[in-house]
Amino acid sequence: MAITPQQRRPAPADEPSPGAEPTAGAEPTLAAEPTPAAESALAPSPAAAAPPLLEVRDLIVRFGLVRAVGGVSLELPGGQFGLALVGESGSGKTTIGRAVLRLVPAAGGQIRFAGADVTALRGRALKSYRRAVQIVFQDPAGSLDPRMRVGPTIAEALLAHRVVPRKQAPERAAALLAEVGLDEAFASRHPHELSGGQRQRVAIARALSVEPRLLVLDEPTSALDVRAQARILELIGRLRGERNLAYLLITHNFGIVSELCERTVVLYLGMVAEAGPTAALLAAPAHPYTRALRSAVPEVDPALRRSRVILHGEPPDAARPPAGCVFHPRCPLAIARCLTEVPQLAQVRPGRLVACHRADEVLSGAV
Amino acid sequence: MSLEISGLQVRFGARPVVNIDRLGLGDAEILGLAGESGSGKSMTALAVLGLAWSAGADVSGSIALDGLELVGMPERELRQIRGRRIAAIFQSPAAAFNPVFRVGRIVADALARHGLAGSEAADRVASAMRQLLLSPDLLRRYPAQLSGGQLQRVAIALAVALRAQVLLADEPTSALDVTVQAEVLELLRELRARDGMSVLFISHDLAVIAELCDRVAVMRQGRIVEQGRTDAVMGAPGDPYTAELLAAVPVIAGGQGLG
Numbered sequence: 001m002a003i004t005p006q007q008r009r010p011a012p013a014d015e016p017s018p019g020a021e022p023t024a025g026a027e028p029t030l031a032a033e034p035t036p037a038a039e040s041a042l043a044p045s046p047a048a049a050a051p052p053l054l055e056v057r058d059l060i061v062r063f064g065l066v067r068a069v070g071g072v073s074l075e076l077p078g079g080q081f082g083l084a085l086v087g088e089s090g091s092g093k094t095t096i097g098r099a100v101l102r103l104v105p106a107a108g109g110q111i112r113f114a115g116a117d118v119t120a121l122r123g124r125a126l127k128s129y130r131r132a133v134q135i136v137f138q139d140p141a142g143s144l145d146p147r148m149r150v151g152p153t154i155a156e157a158l159l160a161h162r163v164v165p166r167k168q169a170p171e172r173a174a175a176l177l178a179e180v181g182l183d184e185a186f187a188s189r190h191p192h193e194l195s196g197g198q199r200q201r202v203a204i205a206r207a208l209s210v211e212p213r214l215l216v217l218d219e220p221t222s223a224l225d226v227r228a229q230a231r232i233l234e235l236i237g238r239l240r241g242e243r244n245l246a247y248l249l250i251t252h253n254f255g256i257v258s259e260l261c262e263r264t265v266v267l268y269l270g271m272v273a274e275a276g277p278t279a280a281l282l283a284a285p286a287h288p289y290t291r292a293l294r295s296a297v298p299e300v301d302p303a304l305r306r307s308r309v310i311l312h313g314e315p316p317d318a319a320r321p322p323a324g325c326v327f328h329p330r331c332p333l334a335i336a337r338c339l340t341e342v343p344q345l346a347q348v349r350p351g352r353l354v355a356c357h358r359a360d361e362v363l364s365g366a367v
Numbered sequence: 368m369s370l371e372i373s374g375l376q377v378r379f380g381a382r383p384v385v386n387i388d389r390l391g392l393g394d395a396e397i398l399g400l401a402g403e404s405g406s407g408k409s410m411t412a413l414a415v416l417g418l419a420w421s422a423g424a425d426v427s428g429s430i431a432l433d434g435l436e437l438v439g440m441p442e443r444e445l446r447q448i449r450g451r452r453i454a455a456i457f458q459s460p461a462a463a464f465n466p467v468f469r470v471g472r473i474v475a476d477a478l479a480r481h482g483l484a485g486s487e488a489a490d491r492v493a494s495a496m497r498q499l500l501l502s503p504d505l506l507r508r509y510p511a512q513l514s515g516g517q518l519q520r521v522a523i524a525l526a527v528a529l530r531a532q533v534l535l536a537d538e539p540t541s542a543l544d545v546t547v548q549a550e551v552l553e554l555l556r557e558l559r560a561r562d563g564m565s566v567l568f569i570s571h572d573l574a575v576i577a578e579l580c581d582r583v584a585v586m587r588q589g590r591i592v593e594q595g596r597t598d599a600v601m602g603a604p605g606d607p608y609t610a611e612l613l614a615a616v617p618v619i620a621g622g623q624g625l626g
Binding site for chain 1: 403405500514515516517544545546547548549550552553571572573575576577578598601611612613614615616617618619
């Protein structure tokens, strides 16, 4: 089903119910947005039954003996919404993104997209899902074909998902380039003729070309200079409004989440350490790991520099996780209980979940 | 120790990529060299190491280490300085370690090239590893079995073992997690305080430079557009380009932002 820019419009804040009937002539596609008629017919009380756009429950991913993700749950309501997955290398953040894209299999738990079980999708439904969820990788030099010019790179995605007829593909590719702030002359260039920031814009244009409902942004600015990073972040901020985008932003750097993500999940060794509204979580971290990550962000202004909490050593080997709280070997606040008893993820404030025996003390500033 | 750069030009054919009138690094000083990709900061580092020719560039002007002229010095003599008196660490520590040898062998070979072998070399390595809180077990592993942060610290340990006076650090934390970055920055501060090591720290990230460096020089298109004490430059940038770089640093909106 082709969606022209004229037909495209912001989706309603609430998603259609999973059983929503497709409109006449349309595929039962996850990529398609509901027509106003379908909404009014099937969602008379919009807030009622709408499932979240993405719902992950107790996700487990294993690589051999290593449990890379050990039972993670998260939710993304859809519409204009950013969910940040923050953690160090080995925290499982990238693996979660890949499991959502079905690039790695889930060993346990559930992933639901607009109510549908993602792990059970086959055939046309799977293809439709692959269109609905797109990824932007850290290294655009690695994700773009070096032999292919920018225009055909974008057109390839348009044609694979039959977004527009072949003849209209170059025109649409040019429009997408304009949307991400690149002149149409870029269509005839090769990736090596572009700067890192320009290549990342091309990767974003290609991801957007198929009208996705969810973007997975995996360290989209980590390979870029700060100025290129600032422009890409600005672009994502603009597109989220214009396209009503929902996205998972995967990063090790708290510095880039506050402007783009409503909610943040902090991961450590494949488990959720803390989750909550980004502003509250950054203003007063409830987990010592969040506090350390937060304080590790370099600041220009000496007044903003927090007293550093330097974490020594590396996250432990995921093949041999420590007993008790997985963070205790590096935790400046670890007490005897932390060495033996695994802290459960529990609500400490409305909307805020923390897995730490000392969360109350951390939140109150007692430690 | 002092490192004085004056009238330095690095050219590819007729095209100059570095053009520095004057830049000095003092004893136990940490100097930041800031700029974006293509600004010439890494070529400046290569010139100081006497390696710009390997990238196909011509170097003219002066780079003097305690009055000793490095530009035009024969390669055989340069080898006694590079690594030994001026050590370097780079963005990708994995690329600096030969993947087929164990880390200990690579470290031992590097020391042997500077005439350090046997028990003295072993003692120096052991002491440097202790100083950097690195387990001696790491020496028995292959580079691929270490994390990026561990490899970067082994590279710094090598500089410590050789008792280098100057450390050239070219984007040494850009590929690391922020937590590991904080640890490496702390380490560089300690080396300066305890061993009096001077550091030329190259980065595109002014926030990292603000955290670490005593002075900063901002490079654009091969030229230094501004230099001075870090707090002065960051507090009131004198060049619009510096201001642009500063404005690009993400600021955590404490208690504001979305949600």
